[in-house]
């Protein structure tokens with residue numbers, strides 16, 4: 001078997017066997033294949049797709065390239081949450097300590113920025129000293145000790161995803177349903193979970209172009225979870241416009257800390273509470289959404305969630321005083337430039353896709369695998385669709401490293417924020433719940 005043969009077969013629309021996907025994933029994880037051949041197979045898979053059986057085979061093959069966290073001895077449920085990718089989506093930063101503070105263990109393996117979407121690891125690394133590269137043994141010990149850990153894929157855990165994720169980011173091969181499903185589920189199944197909550201994004205800023213495809217992705221991931229005996233609950237949430245106000249890296253950490261202090265924007269809070277409530281139920285500490293939400297709210301109001309975040313940051317080598325004075329600890333942009341409305345009217349759209357690409361253009365994401373992320377740049381949004389504005393109102397602040405960045409930011413916001421005259425009805429933030437039992441409209 002050669003990788004060239006597999007590329008040719010996938011290019012021509014054929015299917016690969018279980019053994020062939022295992023050969024591919026092993027070769028990727030061990031670095032045996034050159035990047036150009038891996039990229040070629042990814043592009044063939046992107047264009048031709050995978051059958052559901054191939055998607056399971058790829059997931060399994062990717063999972064088996066690494067080891068699995070062994071946490072069965074813990075007396076508590078082990079539940080994680082993962083999102084298919086959004087702009088301004090800092091939910092994981094709030095949710096991991098919040099849920100851990102409520103008595104459910106959260107062993108979280110996340111990714112970096114992907115395509116136009118931000119990555120939890122890049123955000124965490126804007127906290128000076130924060131180490132996302134713990135060994136499996138260190139990660140397990142930390143979960144035993146404080147109930148949560150936030151790390152990335154490594155040579156030990158989901159190594160094939162570590163490589164494929166980074167390559168897909170820079171080769172235009174992110175937005176493929178089977179590749180997303182295999183990437184997410186291979187990481188999550190390696191965490192040794194008793195339950196998993198997924199946030200599948202829909203809308204302009206989601207990876208897949210239609211709601212139907214996002215729903216198919218949700219069902220596929222639920223089915224993969226079932227196959228491994230891991231119950232999966234999917235919440236589908238809107239990503240037409242960014243979540244919260246802050247979009248970037250360091251500024252998203254600051255907004256997450258505000259949310260942990262029982263503040264933060266309403267949409268971030270609503271989504272965090274719903275996903276968290278599902279996690280508490282899967283983790284066995286609550287049995288219904290109302291009571292679970294109440295427990296989460298109490299953990300926010302009492303400061304327990306923020307204290308858990310402080311513990312997490314300190315445990316992973318970060319500066320815990322970020323919790324008290326984020327603006328002093330996190331890198332600040334050299335330039336902060338307001339972006340103003342050019343006319344009176346109603347904000348029709350704040351395009352999440354354009355804002356996400358704009359963060360990369362400012363230096364807050366990667367164009368190539370070697371790029372270093374600037375944690376200080378991004379946007380602070382001061383408006384949402386449906387808001388009536390006047391000419392000259394500040395709609396956003398550009399966080400840039402220099403004058404060129406300000407120019408880029410202006411062009412991005414000019415495209416992203418559309419002002420018109422028509423009234424706007426906001427889509428519901430949370431639309432569906434998908435489980436093995438079926439699809440529920442919320």
Ligand code: URA
Pocket residue numbers: 083084085111114174179180181183184187
């Ligand atoms: N999150 C992942 O981990 N992988 C993807 O492909 C998309 C979102």
